[in-house]
Amino acid sequence: MPGCFAKLTAPPTWRRLAFVSDLHLGPEAPATTAGFLRWLAAQALAADALFILGDLFEAWIGDDLLDTGPPDAHHQVCAALAAYAAGGHAVHVMHGNRDFLLQQGFAQRCNAALLPDPCVLDLREQRIVLTHGDALCLSDVPYLQWRALCRGTDWQARFLAQPLQARIEQARALREQSRASQSRMNTWSDADPSEAARWLQAADSNWMIHGHTHRPREHWELGQLRQVLSDWDLDAPPGGAAHRAQVLWLHAGSTTLAVERRPVV
Numbered sequence: 001m002p003g004c005f006a007k008l009t010a011p012p013t014w015r016r017l018a019f020v021s022d023l024h025l026g027p028e029a030p031a032t033t034a035g036f037l038r039w040l041a042a043q044a045l046a047a048d049a050l051f052i053l054g055d056l057f058e059a060w061i062g063d064d065l066l067d068t069g070p071p072d073a074h075h076q077v078c079a080a081l082a083a084y085a086a087g088g089h090a091v092h093v094m095h096g097n098r099d100f101l102l103q104q105g106f107a108q109r110c111n112a113a114l115l116p117d118p119c120v121l122d123l124r125e126q127r128i129v130l131t132h133g134d135a136l137c138l139s140d141v142p143y144l145q146w147r148a149l150c151r152g153t154d155w156q157a158r159f160l161a162q163p164l165q166a167r168i169e170q171a172r173a174l175r176e177q178s179r180a181s182q183s184r185m186n187t188w189s190d191a192d193p194s195e196a197a198r199w200l201q202a203a204d205s206n207w208m209i210h211g212h213t214h215r216p217r218e219h220w221e222l223g224q225l226r227q228v229l230s231d232w233d234l235d236a237p238p239g240g241a242a243h244r245a246q247v248l249w250l251h252a253g254s255t256t257l258a259v260e261r262r263p264v265v
């Protein structure tokens with residue numbers, strides 16, 4: 001359970017807000033990355049504020065990768081976000097379990113603000129809890145232990161002090177480990193509904209938006225709404241269930257608030 005909830009107040013000028021998560025962009029997902037760049041240059045222009053609730057990238061090994069090497073998907077996405085933000089759209093990025101090493105160098109490059117996990121968005125009369133969702137998956141004890149370690153300043157300082165190539169190799173090994181442990185489990189761990197309810201109560205809220213579990217749907221429980229965002233995978237075979245990309249839109253009028261899920265085409 002988080003000790004406190006940072007607060008972000010939506011200015012009255014924000015009328016359309018877009019929420020995405022779990023895009024897992026990178027050189028290994030060219031179709032998804034291209035899809036995001038297309039979306040950002042077209043449909044996303046309707047949003048006053050874009051919230052990326054974790055795992056924008058499949059991996060992030062340090063902001064300095066933007067200053068080295070030949071430009072790749074990471075550079076393209078950052079340049080596109082910077083252009084989007086320069087057009088007057090607010091961009092907020094939360095850490096996921098894949099890209100928790102995004103830091104100020106990235107944020108400055110993209111004209112984005114890093115959003116603490118969790119936080120409460122004050123939108124008109126509503127208080128909406130925003131979180132990536134991995135900290136809600138209480139049944140995955142080994143992951144939570146790893147999370148506590150790698151979110152610490154000591155681990156991060158040691159990791160980032162290594163040369164880029166060593167970090168690339170270590171990150172690859174970590175992803176393989178994580179894939180192996182997932183395949184040992186019968187099902188992917190899911191967000192714990194009781195834990196989510198406790199967070200909402202602590203935040204004095206009845207509305208949560210999160211991602212991470214790749215199980216997009218609306219959960220209505222005891223007067224609380226929990227909206228789980230879709231992952232994006234346009235590199236999956238077209239026509240299959242895994243081939244999807246979706247945005248959650250909030251339309252905020254002066255007295256109304258409408259929610260809509262829209263596929264990215």
Ligand SMILES: [Mn+2]
Pocket residue numbers: 022054055096097098132134211212213
């Ligand atoms: Mn995740």
